[in-house]
Amino acid sequence: MWRYHDWLPLLEGETPVSLGEGATPMVPVPSFAKEYGLDTLWIKDEALNATGSFKARGMSAAVTRAAAAGTKAFSTPTAGNAGVALSAYGGSAGVPVTVFAPRWTPKTILTQIETFGADLELIDGHIGDCGKVARAFAAEHEAFDVSTLREPYRIEGKKTMGLEVAEAMGWKFPDALIYPTGGGTGLIGMWKVFKELREAGWVSDELPRLYSVQSEGCAPVVKAFEQGAKKTEPWENAETVAWGLRVPAPLGGSLCLSVGGDQGQSRRGQ
Secondary structure, eight states: OGGGGGGSSOOTTOOOOOSSOOOOOEEEOHHHHHHTTOSOOEEEOGGGSTTSSTHHHHHHHHHHHHHHTTOOOEEEEOSSHHHHHHHHHHHHHTOOEEEEEETTSOHHHHHHHHHTTOEEEEESSOHHHHHHHHHHHHHHHTOEEOOTTSSSSHHHHHTHHHHHHHHHTTSOOOSEEEEEOSSOHHHHHHHHHHHHHHHTTSOOSOOOEEEEEOBTTBOHHHHHHHTTOSSOOOOTTOOOSSGGGOOSSOTTHHHHHHTTSSTTOOOOOO
């Protein structure tokens, strides 16, 4: 993803902390397209990133900037993939990492976190509970808290998904983008870069419709959208099959609800 260095927070001559993240494929799925009456449908396969998810993009950018600033330790809450990514990128930068994860996090994820050398603390509760503990730990131990949207650089890495989508389409935007939403940083990051591309004159298309998709067992963004609210409310007794989507109180909920609503853009999805 660092081939987009001019769009990213990288100093001239600086080498980013990278494990080969980005450049994931756009896979056409003609059977799904036919089923839903679409001309074309692609799935962007983010599982091919270095640590198995799109979280690698954000952590590459965040660790690059924090390590350059002299950070001596990292901490983060995780529902799984963010903890794996921070463990890998922090280890690559030679900076100690402490991860706080719900006790119900799958063993395969926890094993990866420990394999990359991070200290792992299991918490009874959900990712929001882990966030409280992680922030307290960071304050006490002078660690840098890399929680979602509590520092400015993870979203800069996430926005490269939008750059890759536009580039794959010949520097055009898709009609619509469907995004499975937990914390929502990928959705926010892609909207940010879509606007940046238009402002830079690289793309003149109408901005795409964005659809935030959530599990019925944890859907604070969808519920707020349906109610016409400007912010999300915590989801009680959250339960999902995909553990990464179990984010009952996303910090970026209001930002998720606002994307698509600015610059005269009203074609917003649910």
